Amino acid sequence: MKTKSYHMFIKIMAIFFSTYLGNFAFAEKPFGQTSVTALNGIPSSFISLGAYHPTFAMVVEKNFHRLSVFKLLPDGNYTLVRTYLAITGKEQGDKKQRGDNRTPEGIYFIVGQKDSSELLRQMGPGARKYGPRAFMLDYPNIFDKRQRKTGSGIWIHGVDSDARMLRPFDTEGCVALKNEDIIDIAQYVSAFQTPVVIVDEMQTISMAAIQKQRQNVIEMVEAWRKSWENSDFAKYISFYSDHFQSLGKNKEDWREFKAKLSETRKGSITVQISEPKILAFRNQLLVEFFQRYTSPERDDFGRKFLYLRQENQGFKIIAEKWYNSQKGKTDLTVLNDTKKRQD
Template structure:
């Protein structure tokens, strides 16, 4: 998808000759400034994304598997994007825990949200089938909302004795019959897949939401780069929490001190992923992750950054920053 966006941008300017004119008049800095301005435009992203099926989000890495669980229909689907379209690789029947969002250890509920498969392993007993996949519950969003519990797996049925044919619930995990699990394993293998778990139906992202997130993400980066504090903070929710629990008032004071140094900064984002984040509260939420390169006089960073955001009044509002 990233290649599509780059080619579209190049095609637009190849016709107009605008990039060449900018380069002749202002050098490469002027060209970069024009591109950065376009990346902050929702109209640009609306056009760039219009022909793509973004039902399950935007993935720079098209090899990433997207596993979608519908707790109500008791279905699991393995998908991937190919040339802007969704390809279904596998669709299986499952059983899950109780309905509702998981709140505390022992409530027997399968969590609702976005997780990653952290490892493939052989379960400690044959009760969980021949193989299992652990999920990254609780994620940071769960932890900061005081959600507890652990050991949420995708696993099989007992390999001996009771095979749970009449059992309608697990203890919060996602389980499938062993022949289906082995077929599932053949597709997933050790791929660190995204797992989207929803309460009713599969989540459906909107292209217009993803356009807003892209435009706001680059506008947020621009404000950060030039130390425009007010504009930078305008992208944060009043309910914001940083990874360490810092709330918005403390975060704002800290950023004010940092921005007052007026350091020159280089900030680059790549490998962007935007995933719809299911919830039972009716919020329009997404999980945004990307690789960040940050360079300033007093601090350097290279690593992955994760944001949990809401779309409110056609603007991205950051809830959690990791």
């Protein structure tokens, strides 16, 4: 009986290692400038990466234990730059609550980083498990909060020993890379700009399908922009979900807020936006762009985030965020170039 059990154990382990180490070899291999057409399409999450800052994006595939870095090319195609071995949460499935040891799934941004010295100073000897560096993700995002997901502190980090990388599901919800890889990946990271899409398995679609989706979203955003600029609030509010919430305001509060601003200003406004970054995940769309708002009283410049969800009448805005920032020469050039394309 023991002999049969032993042979069965050996067979199971052989299957595991042949499957997992196959993924390990794939993840270790740099892909160079391989076109994603070799991967039967374009990552379906990357509808557009915009055109105004470093156009790198990342996909974490939990089922395949890998993190892939893509770069947007001038022709709208994508290049697979590099793929790394990655391990994720001890428990499989999407993160729902604090302490469930699951890695969240969705659209996230890298919003900061800490090196080993800073980690040790803040957390003590226990920080060694994060290796030489950690990148912070913005979990929970707006979509997560609307689904009442809890928890925080989801990072992409190194490890205390590369031997840990032989255990594919071994973190408390973070994404872990080998230490040499967590150092290497820094060259592709721009804080608050590099998106990281976390999925079980990456889906790809054709260039034609991506272009159609991109055009549909851009046309919708342009119609939203024009309705705001023209103070057409009946049209403007039609882009918003009945479940919209931002700045403590619901959909009707938001319409009244915008209408009152229009009534009190002394003249017309101009709203310029850059080519948007458009990211998709399941029934969610995240649209982000530079925006310049000018009126006789003010001149505001910054980044706008629109969070949209698929509803019966198409995608609707459930929330938006605005980050005021300094106008840079490059940013204003992009706005001017975008306005020429709109004209």
